[in-house]
Amino acid sequence: MRLRTTGAAACAALLATAALAGCNRGSSAAGGRIGIDLPRTDTDFWNSYQQYLEKDLDHGGPAALPLSNSQNDIGKVVANVQALTDQGAQAIVMAPQDTGAIAEALRRLAQKKIPVVSVDTRPDEGTVYMVVRADNRAYGEKSCDYLGRKLGGRGRVAELQGDLSSINGRDRSEAFAACMKKKFPKITVHELATDWKGEVASGKLQSLLAQHPDVNGIYLQAGGAFLQPTLALLQQKKLLRPAGTHGHITIISNDGIPDELDAIRAGKIDATLSQPADLYAKYALYYARAGLEGKTFTPGPTGHGSTIVKIKNGLEDQLPAPLVTKDTVDDRKLWANQLGKKK
Numbered sequence: 609m610r611l612r613t614t615g616a617a618a619c620a621a622l623l624a625t626a627a628l629a630g631c632n633r634g635s636s637a638a639g640g641r642i643g644i645d646l647p648r649t650d651t652d653f654w655n656s657y658q659q660y661l662e663k664d665l666d667h668g669g670p671a672a673l674p675l676s677n678s679q680n681d682i683g684k685v686v687a688n689v690q691a692l693t694d695q696g697a698q699a700i701v702m703a704p705q706d707t708g709a710i711a712e713a714l715r716r717l718a719q720k721k722i723p724v725v726s727v728d729t730r731p732d733e734g735t736v737y738m739v740v741r742a743d744n745r746a747y748g749e750k751s752c753d754y755l756g757r758k759l760g761g762r763g764r765v766a767e768l769q770g771d772l773s774s775i776n777g778r779d780r781s782e783a784f785a786a787c788m789k790k791k792f793p794k795i796t797v798h799e800l801a802t803d804w805k806g807e808v809a810s811g812k813l814q815s816l817l818a819q820h821p822d823v824n825g826i827y828l829q830a831g832g833a834f835l836q837p838t839l840a841l842l843q844q845k846k847l848l849r850p851a852g853t854h855g856h857i858t859i860i861s862n863d864g865i866p867d868e869l870d871a872i873r874a875g876k877i878d879a880t881l882s883q884p885a886d887l888y889a890k891y892a893l894y895y896a897r898a899g900l901e902g903k904t905f906t907p908g909p910t911g912h913g914s915t916i917v918k919i920k921n922g923l924e925d926q927l928p929a930p931l932v933t934k935d936t937v938d939d940r941k942l943w944a945n946q947l948g949k950k951k
Contacts, residue, residue, distance in 0.1 A: 640900040642672040642893070643697025645688045647705050647728075648680040651804075651832030652865040653885055654703075656947065657727075660889035670897040673697055680804070682706040686713045693722060699737075699896040703727040705804070707775045710734060714921075723899025727892045728883075730775045730924060738895040738905070739924035740888055744776045747829075747881050748783030750931055751860045754879055755825045756792035758858045764796045765825035766816055768809045768834050772801055780829050780862070795825070804830055810837035817845060824857055831861035831868040831880055839876055850875035851934070864932060866944040872937045879933045886943040887912075887927050895925070 644661065648654050658675070665672050673695055678684035685704050690713075692700060700722055704710040707729050714734025717724050723737035730739045755765060767784060770777030781799065788797050798820070800812040809828075817823055828834040842848040842857065849856045852875065861868050864882025871877040891912070898905075907918045914927045932942060939945065 640671075640698030641696055642670055642699045642701060642896045642900070643689065643692025643695070644672055644675050644701040644892075645685055645692065645703070646675055646677040647685075647703040649677060650680070651830065651863075652867060653830070653832035653863045653883065656865065656885040656943075657888055659947075660886045660943075661893070664889055664893055669893050670900075672893075678702075680705050682709045685710065689713055689717070693717070693720065697722070699723045699725070699899045701725045701727060701892045701896050703729055704731060705729065705771060706773050708732045708773055723896070725892050725895045725899065727888050728776065730919060731921065732775065734921060736922040737899045738922065739919065740891045740895060741924055741926060742883055742929040743926045744779035745783040747862050747883075747929065748780040748785075749787045750881055751780075751827050751862065752784045752787035753791070754860050754931065755827060755858060756788065756795060758878065759792075759795060759825050761792050762794045763824040764820055764822050765798065765827060766813055766823050767797055767799050767827045768813065768829055768838070769799055769801045770829045770833075771803045774804075777801075777804070777829065784827060798823075802834070804833050806833045806837040809834045810841050813838060814841055814845075817841075817847070826857055826859045828859065828861040831863035832865050835861060835863075835865075835867055835871065835877070839871065848876060851878055864929070864942065864944055866947060869932065869937050869942070869944050872932065872934055875934075879931060881929050882932050882942055882944070883929050884927050884943060886946070891925060891927070 646658055673692055676688040676692060678688050682704060685702060689700055689702060700717060710731050711733035714724060714731055718735040726736050726739045728741055730741060769781050772778055772781065788795055798816055802809040828838060839848060847857060859877040861877060861880040862883060864880050868880040905916055905923055907916050909915055910925065914925050916923050916925050
């Protein structure tokens with residue numbers, strides 16, 4: 609990562625390595641405060657993200673206003689962001705789930721010269737200072753490759769998609785479909801749009817299983833929303849058989865929450881991609897503070913194992929999201945294995 613800054617040389621050196629701990633910890637050099645809107649509290653992933661945010665803020669992070677929560681409602685995102693700026697926020701951290709409907713709010717923030725960090729989702733339009741996100745196309749591709757190899761290139765897969773109005777849902781779905789078509793054409797994929805809602809996922813999966821009892825693979829685009837409803841349904845249908853046994857349905861998920869890791873250990877699912885809730889919180893605050901201090905970034909490798917890429921409306925720091933299987937599920941580097949240590 610290459611960085612241009614108007615700050616002090618010592619602070620610039622720290623920022624160049626993308627370390628969150630640095631100059632003016634606990635307040636921004638510009639004296640501004642950060643407004644943070646949480647997208648939802650109905651999934652374990654986003655609850656974990658909130659815990660990491662609060663931990664960082666409580667332990668000397670940048671000055672921030674009380675967190676708001678938009679509850680997966682784009683109208684509330686807009687209202688909450690307006691309220692935060694009215695309260696004096698000079699930088700905004702948000703995670704809009706509907707990435708097409710936030711453009712006007714972003715334009716208003718740009719007019720006020722308020723830097724915006726978008727976490728996990730990339731707005732379709734409107735200027736952002738930085739997007740903090742994993743490579744969601746890689747989620748779809750890695751999930752396809754894992755399932756395809758496990759199924760030997762043949763079978764029937766249920767894909768529980770997220771909200772297709774969200775860039776994440778689109779990226780994962782498009783990449784998964786393209787990979788399956790190219791690499792595993794003998795696998796039939798049933799795309800089940802769910803709007804990130806567990807009850808919708810469960811209902812559509814139940815209907816699919818009734819029509820096609822030979823489903824032998826499932827892709828969960830969000831374990832936080834879909835894991836428990838899926839496992840409960842399979843248990844009810846007597847289809848939840850341990851990995852390695854006859855009739856087991858191969859399941860790969862995305863999120864990396866503790867429940868997914870426990871399910872891998874128990875043989876209920878086979879793999880997940882660990883979406884870095886801890887790094888989302890850490891670098892959301894890092895970039896928000898950098899925005900307050902007038903720092904700018906350019907595309908290239910960072911000092912924290914990721915890559916900044918240019919997008920049409922700003923920059924995106926693509927954080928790593930490792931594949932987790934029974935062989936790596938106990939790795940202490942995984943954020944879900946560290947939650948018990950958090951104070």
